[in-house]
Every structure is written in structure tokens, then in C-alpha cells.
Amino acid sequence: EIVLTQSPVTMSLSPGEKATLSCRASQSLSSTYLGWYQQKLGQAPRLLMSDASNRAAGVPARFSGSGSGTDFSLTISSLEPEDFAIYYCQQRGSWSPITFGQGTRLE
Amino acid sequence: VQLFESGGGLVQPGGSLRLSCTASGFTFSTYLMTWVRQAPGRGLEWVSAISVGGTSYYADFVRGRFTISRDNTRATLFLQMDNLYAEDTAVYFCARWPPNSFFDFWGQGTQVTVS
Numbered sequence: 242e243i244v245l246t247q248s249p250v251t252m253s254l255s256p257g258e259k260a261t262l263s264c265r266a267s268q269s270l271s272s273t274y275l276g277w278y279q280q281k282l283g284q285a286p287r288l289l290m291s292d293a294s295n296r297a298a299g300v301p302a303r304f305s306g307s308g309s310g311t312d313f314s315l316t317i318s319s320l321e322p323e324d325f326a327i328y329y330c331q332q333r334g335s336w337s338p339i340t341f342g343q344g345t346r347l348e
Numbered sequence: 349v350q351l352f353e354s355g356g357g358l359v360q361p362g363g364s365l366r367l368s369c370t371a372s373g374f375t376f377s378t379y380l381m382t383w384v385r386q387a388p389g390r391g392l393e394w395v396s397a398i399s400v401g402g403t404s405y406y407a408d409f410v411r412g413r414f415t416i417s418r419d420n421t422r423a424t425l426f427l428q429m430d431n432l433y434a435e436d437t438a439v440y441f442c443a444r445w446p447p448n449s450f451f452d453f454w455g456q457g458t459q460v461t462v463s
Contacts, residue, residue, distance in 0.1 A: 280392075287454070297452065329391060339407075
């Protein structure tokens with residue numbers, strides 16, 4: 242099983258600041274197999290990033306992703322009020338099983 | 349694209365439920381589909397997936413108890429859940445899974461409570 246560890250667990254920032262969220266995999270992973278989701282309270286998750294760095298349709302340009310091997314990151318260049326949410330990374334490189342990180346709460 | 353889950357509810361330990369996910373706005377038969385759950389106050393947990401051809405995949409903690417299936421003529425995904433445990437209490441989401449990609453559209457979820 243590929244374990245994804247996200248850090249920090251909670252991040253406290255203000256609108257306008259830059260956020261960098263980390264996702265570390267327990268074994269090397271092709272960037273093709275790493276995605277990011279955003280979830281707001283009481284809502285379904287929303288796909289933000291596929292293949293580590295490709296923004297999903299409608300995702301603002303202030304969101305960017307990067308990384309390779311075991312270390313991946315999601316950056317929000319200048320936080321907007323609607324960006325405060327929980328963010329999850331997910332791997333699809335191994336289907337036994339598909340795994341998510343435990344999440345980073347951006348507050 | 350719309351996905352609508354139904355069938356959740358309150359069930360006793362050892363009981364069964366059948367979840368449905370009705371899809372619209374896309375050609376259902378050409379997509380993998382998946383179930384993901386979220387226990388109260390917890391993160392996302394992948395449960396099961398089914399290929400276009402009907403091959404099923406499961407997380408270890410549900411294998412042998414849950415069965416995923418699909419009816420392409422009705423554009424509906426199912427999750428038959430048997431021998432439920434209290435730990436299966438969660439919101440269950442269905443999601444669309446395009447080839448070589450990630451879960452790009454999600455339903456709003458259905459609550460399952462085992463107590």
C-alpha cells in the first residue's frame with residue numbers, strides 16, 4: 242500500500258498570503274499518478290490537480306502543483322477567502338488500494 | 349454531469365444496505381466509476397471501483413462484504429453492503445473516474461449509519 246503523508250495537518254494563514262502544502266509518498270510515484278482535491282465543509286470533494294501539476298477545468302491559475310518521486314506540493318500563490326478548506330492528495334499508481342493523504346486543513 | 353446517491357440510512361450491525369448512484373449528462377458506459385467514503389470528522393477513504401467492462405476492485409476492509417456493480421442501461425452504479433460494522437458509518441460518495449485520470453465529478457453523498 243502506498244501511504245501518503247500530508248503536512249502540515251493544519252495551516253493558519255491570511256487572505257493574500259502564499260500557501261504551500263506537502264504530500265509525501267511512502268514509495269516513489271510517477272507524477273502522472275498524483276492528484277489533489279479540495280473539500281469545503283458539507284460538500285463533496287472537488288478535483289483541483291491531476292498528474293501532479295495539471296489544473297482541472299475551472300481551477301484558478303493561483304493553484305499550482307509540482308513534485309516527483311516521493312515529494313509533491315500544492316501551492317496557492319495568493320489566498321482568496323474561498324480557498325480556506327481541506328486539501329487531500331491522492332495516488333492512483335497502485336489500485337491495491339487507491340489511497341488518499343489524511344488532509345491539510347487550511348484555516 | 350450529475351451524480352446522485354441514494355439508499356443510505358440507519359442499519360444495525362450485521363445488516364445490509366444497497367446504495368445507488370444515478371448518473372446523467374455523460375456516457376456512463378464509457379467511464380470507470382468509484383465509491384469513496386468519509387467517516388464523521390475523518391478524511392477520504394477509497395472503497396471500491398468498477399471498470400467499463402465490469403471488473404471490480406476493493407479496499408481490503410470491505411472485500412468479501414461489499415459488492416460493486418453497474419447497470420449501463422440505467423446509468424446507475426450500485427454498492428451492495430452486507431455484514432455492516434459500526435466502523436462503516438460514513439458518508440458514501442460516488443464519483444466518475446475518466447481513463448488515466450482522477451475522480452473528476454462527485455455526487456453529494458449519502459449517509460450510512462451502522463448502530
